[in-house]
Amino acid sequence: MKVLVSDNLGEDGIRMFQDASNIDVDVKTGLAPEALKAIIADYDALVIRSATKVTEELLQAATRLKVVGRAGIGLDNVDIPAATQRGVVVMNTPTGNVVTTAEHAIAMMLALTRNIPTGTASLRDGRWEKKKLQGREIFNKVLGVIGFGKIGAIVADRARGLKMNVVIHDPFVTPEQIQKAGFTPVDLDTLYQQADYISVHVPKLKNTLGMINADAFGKMKDGVMIINCARGGIVAENDLYDALVSGKVAGAALDVFETEPPVESPLVAHERVICTPHLGASTREAQTNVAVAVARQIIDFLTAGTVANAVNMPSVTGEALEKIGPYLTLAERMGCLQAQLVQGPIKEVVVEFHGDFKDLDLSPVSTAVLKGILTPVVKDDVNFVNAQVMAQQRGIKVTETSSAESDYYVNQFTVRAITTEMTSVVSGTIFGKKDPRIVKIDKFRLEMIPHGHMALIQNIDKPGSIGEIGTTLGKHKINIGRMQVGQEEEGDRNIIFLTTDTPIPEAVVDEMRQLALVKTVTPLEF
């Protein structure tokens, strides 16, 4: 497995990749997009921070890529829908830098209100400007925090320690939760009316982009100070510049910019703006945290399939995976079997869980079924990340039901594949700890191991029928490895599952279809 680290990553993380067996790591930072595109096809994993742009174009070239790991939080530099479509897992490290970033916001607020960077620059220029650089106390002032997530909540907590009055706006957190944490929840207009300082901590989304704009500045107190350590563009830069010039905004502290580096932004030169080059997460501690976290996650993913902190598929821990793994294998094989049994395009899949699954988290099972159903159609392009999306794109509806009752086994699940022409029903269970078995196909009970080259034969249950099948295959030197027979409930037909050492050629399948007691022959591959 080959890992490419394309942005600066803490040494501890690099060492973890170097020490991992079966993993080769290359560190190539600062590559131009074209240079990165030229080499990306060699890699199974890509580790980034905020500089590398993982675009659809890059992903198209990344034919081997399985996972993108972001050492940090914000994923606005990754085209997540395109990654999902191509089956690439996107992971971040959501907690490693939150304290550091919150501390940066507090540091920026204090530096801004006490003119620390301006004082430093003025002294360096040989001036002694005490009067001009007089600041403001933050004690008893109102801090408006927009976004009460991981970082916003820490900022609010630290500001409380500085004896500020903190009001919070976050429409996705209940007022009760904000009050329970000891803060005052307010609507956005109230926050604008009350706050002496406003710090934004929301993700960059369609509806947060430009949310602090001219209209918002118009509702704020005169002399308000703005802190943005979240993402560039959440505070509209042109509108902020105008509000600084008009005096509405007394100062702004910016760590992030609409374009980074902000080469053409007049804000950087404005005397009441202080800024840092996206340093929010840049402490030794945070960089160690995120580097170690991303390395651990990627190594676990590449070597054990464990998914942690993925934004485009559910997380499955190694431990949970061990328990649920056999069910996922079974589910995938059942899906694959259904794809080969049905006639007509599948329009609905119903997954029914019966019996006691001992508190297993079965949520990835339907995805595994879909992966199995789609694999014969799209081959390597489908995986656990994109199976649901691909099914949706093909108009396949998926529903799940569960009941405590199971007729034959402690637990089993049934996959109903409904096409425009028929409904095919397959049930399966796990024998022992991890052996998948198909135990029912439509009305036929059996114990079939879904593996390898197989053929499903429906025949009349009469003496000689199995013999003629064996003779035909023998004549063509096709060895039968295993044979399982299932009987129709209340009927005169059998189904036979053959596992053969080699695939049965189409001509031989046709010959078998001509046999007197054979009704149908369906070759299957797992």
Ligand SMILES: NC(=O)C1=CN([C@@H]2O[C@H](COP(=O)(O)OP(=O)(O)OC[C@H]3O[C@@H](n4cnc5c(N)ncnc54)[C@H](O)[C@@H]3O)[C@@H](O)[C@H]2O)C=CC1
């Ligand atoms: N400057 C830097 O180096 C760093 C910046 N960040 C950025 O900080 C920001 C916050 O990160 P986290 O706290 O980890 O995110 P989070 O996801 O934990 O919290 C974001 C909060 O914003 C809220 N929110 C979403 N839309 C909103 C809206 N329209 N109005 C008000 N609240 C809204 C959400 O409900 C959530 O509670 C992100 O933009 C992230 O990219 C994160 C790490 C480092």
Ligand SMILES: O=C(O)CCC(=O)C(=O)O
């Ligand atoms: O990696 C960095 O320095 C930036 C961190 C960041 O913005 C994030 O984690 O969202």
